[in-house]
Amino acid sequence: MDTATHIVMGVALGGIATLDPVVQSDPVLFHAVLVGTVAGSHAPDFDTILKMKSNAVYIRNHRGATHSIPAILMWGILIAGIIHAFVPQVNLFHLWAWTFLAVIIHVLVDIFNAYGTQAYRPFTDRWVAHGFINTFDPYIFLLHIAGIIAWILGADPGYTWLIIYTVILLYYIKRYLDKREIVRKINDYFPDTEKIATSPTIKQNKWRVAITAKDKFYVGTVENGHIQIVDEFKKIPLPKTKIMELAQKDANIAAFLSFSPIYRWEINDFDDFTEVRFIDLRYRSKGHYPFVAVVHIDDNMHIMSSYTGWIYSEQKLQNKLLFT
Incomplete structure (x- = not known):
C-alpha cells in the first residue's frame, strides 16, 4: 500500500488496541502503543531511502529484506524497545505485541497489490504479488479517514475500527472473487x-x-x-549474444530482471552504439509502458549509460541516459 494508507492503518490499530484491557487502563501505555502501531505500520518501507543511492538499488531491494520474516520479527522488537526506553514504566509485552501486529499487517496488505513483496525470505526470493488491491485504494483510505473523524468526534475507537475492518475484510474478499473470475475468463479465452x-x-x-x-x-x-x-x-527468448550477456551484467538491467516477471526486449542499432531495452508489460497506462530498463553499449563493447525505473516520455528517458 502507499505511505498514507499504511499510516492511517497504524492509527486504526492503535484504536483497536483500546479493546485490550491493559492498554485501556493505562493512558501512557495507550499513547506508547499508538506511536508503536503508527511506526510499525510504516517501518518496513524505510527502505525507500535507497532511492537516494540509485533506482537499481531501490528496485532490487524495496519490499525485499525489510519485508522478510526476520525483518518482521526485528521491526517489532526494535520499535517497541526504543519506545520503552523513553517510557520504561509501561508494559513492554503489550507494547511489543501491538507494534509487532502493525508490522505484520503492513507486510500482509502489501502482498495483495501488483507490486508485491519478498515476504517469504529467507526461504525463497520469489515475489508475492496477488494483484487484486490497488497500491492506493481510495475506498480503503477513505474508510480510514471516516474512522479517524468518528474517533475525534467521540465514537468508541475499538468498536468503530472493528466495524470498519470487518467492512474492509469483506471488500478484500470481493476483490479476490473479482480477480478469480477474471483469471477464469482469461484461461477460457486463452487455453x-x-x-x-x-x-x-x-x-x-x-x-x-x-x-x-x-x-x-x-x-x-x-x-x-x-x-x-x-x-x-x-514471445522470444533472450538471445545468447555478447551484447545481451554484457547488458545483463549492468546493475540497472540486472535489477529490472530480478523484479519483472513479464517483459519483452528490444535491440536497436544506432551509428555509435547499440541500445538494449527491456519493457515491463504489467503497467501499461495511456498507451505507454512506463517501467523500463535501458542500456547503451558502444562499438567497443563498453557500457556507455543505463537507466531503470518508471518514465513517462521517451525524451525524459533519453535525458536520463544522457546524464548517467
Whole structure:
C-alpha cells in the first residue's frame, strides 16, 4: 500500500488496541502503543531511502529484506524497545505485541497489490504479488479517514475500527472473487495461458492484465467482465549474444530482471552504439509502458549509460541516459 494508507492503518490499530484491557487502563501505555502501531505500520518501507543511492538499488531491494520474516520479527522488537526506553514504566509485552501486529499487517496488505513483496525470505526470493488491491485504494483510505473523524468526534475507537475492518475484510474478499473470475475468463479465452498478472485500477470495474501464453504476450484490460486485448507481442527468448550477456551484467538491467516477471526486449542499432531495452508489460497506462530498463553499449563493447525505473516520455528517458 502507499505511505498514507499504511499510516492511517497504524492509527486504526492503535484504536483497536483500546479493546485490550491493559492498554485501556493505562493512558501512557495507550499513547506508547499508538506511536508503536503508527511506526510499525510504516517501518518496513524505510527502505525507500535507497532511492537516494540509485533506482537499481531501490528496485532490487524495496519490499525485499525489510519485508522478510526476520525483518518482521526485528521491526517489532526494535520499535517497541526504543519506545520503552523513553517510557520504561509501561508494559513492554503489550507494547511489543501491538507494534509487532502493525508490522505484520503492513507486510500482509502489501502482498495483495501488483507490486508485491519478498515476504517469504529467507526461504525463497520469489515475489508475492496477488494483484487484486490497488497500491492506493481510495475506498480503503477513505474508510480510514471516516474512522479517524468518528474517533475525534467521540465514537468508541475499538468498536468503530472493528466495524470498519470487518467492512474492509469483506471488500478484500470481493476483490479476490473479482480477480478469480477474471483469471477464469482469461484461461477460457486463452487455453495456453501460462501466467497472468492482474493490476486493479482505481475504477472498481476496470483492471489491467498482462498474459503470458505459450508463444505470445498479451496486454489488455478487463472492464465490466469484458476482455479487450490492446497489444500482443511474440514471445522470444533472450538471445545468447555478447551484447545481451554484457547488458545483463549492468546493475540497472540486472535489477529490472530480478523484479519483472513479464517483459519483452528490444535491440536497436544506432551509428555509435547499440541500445538494449527491456519493457515491463504489467503497467501499461495511456498507451505507454512506463517501467523500463535501458542500456547503451558502444562499438567497443563498453557500457556507455543505463537507466531503470518508471518514465513517462521517451525524451525524459533519453535525458536520463544522457546524464548517467
